[in-house]
Amino acid sequence: MSKPESGTAADTATDTAADTGGARNEPAVRMDDVAVRFRSRKRDVTALRDVAMDVAMGEFVAIVGPSGCGKSTLLKLVAGLLKPSSGTVRLRGERVGGPRHDIGYVFQRAALLEWRSARKNILLQAEMRRMPAEQARRRTAELIEMTGLRGFEDALPHELSGGMQQRVALCRALLHEPPVLLMDEPFGALDALTREQLNVEMNRIWRETGTTVLLVTHSIAEAAYLANRVVVMTDRPGTIAEVIDVDLPPERDYAATMARPEFARVTNRIRTLLGAGAAAD
Known part of the structure; x- marks a missing residue:
């Protein structure tokens, strides 16, 4: 198995002084000349x-690009699961030097434990983080209500639809109230209607929680509907081709948003950057 080159000792030494001080004036995520x-x-x-x-x-940023261009690698860098070969990654003002515990992560597959109910799958996060029991139960109840899982708390994963399973995975990622949520193609395996419904839910949850979100997606429409800005990547070696501002209000009705000229402008620009052969979804 190949391994990534590590950053140099000079990189680490240079960053140490900059890591001190509060993160209030810092962006949630900062990448400076990163290479892997x-x-x-x-x-x-x-x-x-x-x-x-x-x-x-508090920003919602979507990342799109060709397969294999490094989109998921970007999320792993932010989570501290991978070190850059050069450059620096900062999370809330601190240099990322290893796995971070102040993020939430949602993957394409819900990865639920088949023998645990929806509620107990959510509470797995609390067990791993040793959260106070009462706090964890209260937060779980809030998230179940927020994501429309009420009535399915005691259902096992095989009794849930794919969309319901992803709602459970989202609750699990949000249980500890992470300031940054990383989402790696979380709705890609769902049918079109369920995906649209979860897009609407995700927009509402983001507005209600104020969480910073980085979403990797292959769906151009999903990126434009959910994000404040869309980062368009080039083919490998991946770099940023353009960052597109999405000039839409935070609260977005799905059908009405699809019909807006601002939405068409963003999706058309993304398709142009990705090439004429890029599909709408």
Whole structure:
């Protein structure tokens, strides 16, 4: 298995002083000239190069791009699951040097434990983080209500639809009230109607919680509907081709939003950047 090159000692030393002080005036996420290179016996592969971006506190940013361009790698860098070969990644003003506990992570597959109910799958997060029991129960009840899972608390995963399972996974990721939520193609395996419904729910949850969200998606429509800004990546080695502002109100009716000229402008620009062959979804 190939391994990424680590950042240099000089990078670490330079960053130490900058890591001190409060994070109030810092963006939620900052990437400065980030590159990721993987080395194996046969070849070297550059997954990302020259990536620089800021994500403001409370912002919703979607990341789109060709398959294999490093979108998921960006999320792993923010989570501290992968170290950059060069450049720096900061989370709320602190240099990311290892796995972070102040993020939530939602994957394409819900990855629920089949023998645990929906409620107990959500509470798994609390057990791992050793949250106070009463706080965890209260927060779980709030999230179940917020995500429309009321009445399904005691259902096992095989008794839930794919959309319901993803709601449980989202509750689990939000249980500890993370300031930053990372979402890696969380609705990609769902049917079109369920995906639209969860997009509407996600917009409402983001507005209610104020959580900073980074969403990786292959759906152009989903990116434009949910995000404040859309980061469009190039083919590998992935870098940022353009960052597009989405000039839409925070609260977005689905059908009405799809019909707005601002929505069409964003989706058309994304398709242009990705190439004429890019599909709408």
